[in-house]
Amino acid sequence: MKRVRFRDSAGNVRGGRWTVENGEELVTAAAGPYGRISFGDEKFAPDEVEILPPCEPTKIVCVGLNYADHAAEQDEEVPDRPLLFLKPPNTVTSHNKTVQLPANKARIDYEAELAVVIGERCKDVTAGAAMDYVSGFTCLNDLSNRDDQEVEQNWVRGKAFDDAAPIGPLVATPEHVPEDATIECRVNGEVKQQSSRDQFIFSVPELIEEITTYMTLEPGDVISTGTPAGVGPLADGDEVAVEVEGIGTLRNTVHIP
Secondary structure: OEEEEEEOOOOOEEEEEEEOOOOOOOOEEOOEEOOEEEEOOEEEOHHHOEEOOOOOOOOEEEEEOOEHHHHHHOOOOOOOOOEEEEEOHHHEEOOOOEEEOOOOOOOEEEOEEEEEEEOOOEOOOOHHHHHHHEEEEEEEEOOEEHHHHOOOOOOHHHHOOOOOEEEEEEEEOHHHOOOOOEEEEEEOOEEEEEEEHHHEOOOHHHHHHHHHHHOOEOOOOEEEOOOOOOOEEOOOOOEEEEEEOOOEEEEEEEEOO
């Protein structure tokens, strides 16, 4: 199942199913959106409604350096345990929104990531049981203000600014997302990042076990699993697409004052 939150033309916030046509797995493309959103007996074209973030996290737990090639491009050692940091709820924004980035920064980067959406409250979960607590997967862009990240220890300015976590457009249940699902980022149509879920240093179950050793995860919380090599800077007006196989494509335009 592929679940979506949206606001209809009357202003009602609804949850529905996003179904695709002719077996097409992409939910958006340059020519426009595919498929239909169903809410009871009503059906909507995706461009007829406002797509909302697919969940409402109390926190986003992000994983740094979870691909060996990204660690290498950052000139960092591969970590011996997951490198974790947090993004608060103010960072969340949705598919098709224009993202307002901080002004007067030399470099703000895109980072395409597969994100895990938690379905049940969990603490001290073993890797073997971890997937029982997963609602599904979505796309996330871990926008990063490198100017401040490089001089901070806690990365608040670097990672937690408003709109720093575009997420969506939907949540796909685990059976839709292959173990070797491709993860890709395109900027203005040009491929910048391309890798696969099977290149993770730490798997999704391992990440859940590690995170829940230290904190309770609530329904709707998100784990963003790290980005592959190819991160780079954004400019005002850039169009960013984060695509994950089995989920679809998260699209945003960025504005830098």
